[in-house]
Amino acid sequence: MRELFGTDGIRGVAGQFPLEPDSLVCIGLAVARHLKGATTNPRIIMGHDTRESGPWIAQCLTGSLEDAGVDLIHQVGVISTPGLAFLTRIHEFDLGIMISASHNPYMDNGIKLFSKTGFKFPDEWEKGIEREIFACLDRGDFRAKSRVRKTPLSAEAEVEDYIEFLVEQFQGAYRAGRVAMDVCNGSASQIAPMVFQRLGAEVSVINNKPDGKNINQHCGSLHIEVLKEFVNRTKSVFGVAFDGDADRSLFVTSSGRVFDGDYVLYAFSDYFKRQGRLQQNIVVGTVMTNLALEISLKKRGISLIRAAVGDKYVLEEMRRTNANLGGEPSGHVILRDYHTTGDGILTAIKLAEILSSEETTLDEIAAGYKPYPQILDGLKVKERISLTRSKEIQSLLAETERQLHGNGRLVVRYSGTEPLLRLMVEGEDPEQVNRLVRELKAGLEKVLSVISS
Secondary structure, three states, X not given: OOXXXXXXXXXXXXXXXXXXXXXXXXXXXXXXXXXXXXXXXXXXXXXXXXXXXXXXXXXXXXXXXXXXXXXXEEEEEEOOHHHHHHHHHHOOOOEEEEEOOOOOOOOEEEEEEEEOOOOXXXXXXXXXXXXXHHHHHHHXXXXXXXXXXXXOOOOHHHHHHHHHHHHHOOOOOOOOOOEEEEOOOOOHHHHHHHHXXXXXXXXEEEOOOOOOOOOOOOOHHHHHHHHHHHHHHHOOOEEEEEOOOOOOEEEEEOOOOEEOHHHHXXXXXXXXXXXXXXXXXXXXXXXXXXXXXXXXXXXXOOEEEEXXXXXXXXXXXXXXXXXOEEEOOOOOEEEOOOOOOOOHHHHHHHHHHHHHHHXXXXXXXXXXXXXXXXXXXXXXXXXXXXXXXXXXXXXXXXXXXXXXXXXXXXXXXXXXXXXXXXXXXXXXXXXXXXXXXXXHHHHHHHHXXXXXX
16 A cells, blocks of 8 residues: 555655655645535645755645635744644644654655644544545646745744743743753754743754754754763753754753653653652653663653654553653653643753752753663665564564563564664663674564565
């Protein structure tokens, strides 16, 4: 079956299928049909990150939507993905369209859809839209319909609404000290420093000059070593690195320790529980969440529930269990009491609130949690061969798990956003974990090359 939607919307190389003009026209027509089935005069808000392809993709989608009879389309320009979700909800738009490929290189782009409640579209809605897109492409009756808007709209007031929302989420007085920021030449470039400055923080910033091509380029949460050096050079109390669309953030302590999403969940769960604010005594993670966090939470009477990888699936599990805290090691953290989606800037604000109110540091918090050694690796693949139908692959996985002796975990899955087979092995012995990853990767390469040939 053909698929367009991954774990986080539609994604691909800008200018190539499914992000070339004909497909974009069909995407617009399919989205319009979905909307007009629910409301007579739908209102849409659209934003993008700093990639050079963002504006022309927005123009192409706008032309298609207008040709389909959707007249109220508001262009907000450069904004973060969670910012777009917030504006969709707070200004009661029927649909939010975010054009971004998150942490991917600038050549890629993507389309994320938000409902009027600020939540990402559920899988069944995406599947319905996907069927409409392919039907449009198969008919081939779309080429004359694309119309480009020459003058994009401006929405500085709406971006200011989002900034004010973020500032209001900080409780108390800021006492967390100097913060170093790597804003990734992306959506956080102007917003994040402005928010912290309004809180009264002294802010040092790098990678805040987006040029359309330098988003995620040797910077941001994927290249945390850059922030480590910057924290040390500026003598900052802590540092934060965002990804391209600022829906996730990773942190660095003053001593240079990486404080990832699992550390953040550890810190928030302890803080919320002591305040009586951790709903259901539940934290929602994913299959990638470190086993040590699960053990640590259990000792404090907190249950970890694992969802599939993807912040959309974390949020779905949070809503099902009525949990208010969840996230991923990659830095997607969802604070459901405050927002409908993961927000890297909001995470940084609330973490700074803990440091300020508790008069502590990230290093002091990190001292209470020791993750198991976890190695992540991956294999590039041409096609997604079923892992469960190959006896050779199942044998390799079973042997790896046998050697862990029940004191570790193995996760092998296909990426939802890239042509990769991701491997994760964790356990108590770092040497064993490294060896098992090498052996498993080598074995899988041999098996997959035979199956694919």
